[in-house]
Amino acid sequence: MIIEKTYGDLCVTCNEQGYLIDLNQWTKEVGSEIAKEEGIAMTDRHWEVINYLQDQSRKEVPLSIRRVGKSGIVSIKEFYHLFPKGPLKISSRIAGIPKPVSCI
Amino acid sequence: MENTIENPETKSMGNKKSIKKMMLILSKATIDNVYACFILANGARMEGIESEIFFTFFGLEAITKKKLEKLHVATVGNPGMHIPTMLGGLPGMEALATKMMKSEMEKLDIPPVGEFLEILSASGTRLWACKLAMDMFHLNKDQLIDDLDGVLTVGDFYERAQGDRTHLMFI
Numbered sequence: 570m571i572i573e574k575t576y577g578d579l580c581v582t583c584n585e586q587g588y589l590i591d592l593n594q595w596t597k598e599v600g601s602e603i604a605k606e607e608g609i610a611m612t613d614r615h616w617e618v619i620n621y622l623q624d625q626s627r628k629e630v631p632l633s634i635r636r637v638g639k640s641g642i643v644s645i646k647e648f649y650h651l652f653p654k655g656p657l658k659i660s661s662r663i664a665g666i667p668k669p670v671s672c673i
Numbered sequence: 674m675e676n677t678i679e680n681p682e683t684k685s686m687g688n689k690k691s692i693k694k695m696m697l698i699l700s701k702a703t704i705d706n707v708y709a710c711f712i713l714a715n716g717a718r719m720e721g722i723e724s725e726i727f728f729t730f731f732g733l734e735a736i737t738k739k740k741l742e743k744l745h746v747a748t749v750g751n752p753g754m755h756i757p758t759m760l761g762g763l764p765g766m767e768a769l770a771t772k773m774m775k776s777e778m779e780k781l782d783i784p785p786v787g788e789f790l791e792i793l794s795a796s797g798t799r800l801w802a803c804k805l806a807m808d809m810f811h812l813n814k815d816q817l818i819d820d821l822d823g824v825l826t827v828g829d830f831y832e833r834a835q836g837d838r839t840h841l842m843f844i
Contacts, residue, residue: 631782633782634715634719634792634796635782635784635788635792636782638792638795644795645792645795645796646795646796649718649795649796649797653721654721655719655720655721656719657719658719658720671782672712672715672716672719673712673715673781673782673783673784673792
């Protein structure tokens with residue numbers, strides 16, 4: 570199911586879980602609005618992680634907590650600190666990339 | 674629509690309460706059981722659910738420094754292996770099956786036991802050793818991993834499980 574959502578001035582298409590269908594529709598403003606929905610106050614550290622995730626997604630690298638922890642961008646501990654209610658799934662939603670399917 | 678009748682099933686779905694905490698008890702040292710436990714604990718944290726593991730009986734091997742990287746899959750008495758029991762008991766069979774399983778897991782980006790424990794600890798999973806089982810196997814805290822959160826009795830563990838939306842699971 571595809572849902573249209575309006576963030577600020579932009580209208581984007583999401584799946585039923587609120588993940589953007591097309592990363593090209595993503596802007597920092599869209600990311601900020603999704604972060605607000607998730608109850609996250611974004612800082613520079615948050616955006617660094619988001620940029621990394623988008624970069625990996627464009628390269629079609631499957632994401633997992635283990636990989637993010639080894640990236641040198643953020644440790645697993647800090648990743649959980651930045652996005653406490655589910656680091657990978659929430660950061661992916663803010664980044665406008667698909668929900669990761671990894672269990673690790 | 675004015676005349677829409679509320680679907681009772683949908684209504685109850687809306688009232689579903691999410692899981693708050695998973696309390697896992699690991700009592701076995703075979704690698705498949707250990708990984709099942711770790712993946713459940715880690716998966717909970719990934720969903721924003723609290724998780725704790727109580728290592729008891731043979732489960733203690735998974736947090737014993739000298740043993741945790743030497744866990745095996747059982748080739749005898751394990752019908753899932755599809756190896757005749759007589760052959761499963763031959764020397765080297767367990768080691769071979771374990772090696773094959775570990776290489777498959779590495780392909781799926783599943784970390785070795787020691788690294789997995791570090792990930793769990795960094796993710797906020799609390800790791801507890803069972804006091805009675807430690808006494809039984811004559812283990813002391815120095816022999817267990819540094820990331821261990823402490824040694825508990827069953828009563829202590831149940832106390833930590835208090836509150837609604839907590840689930841207990843025995844592996």
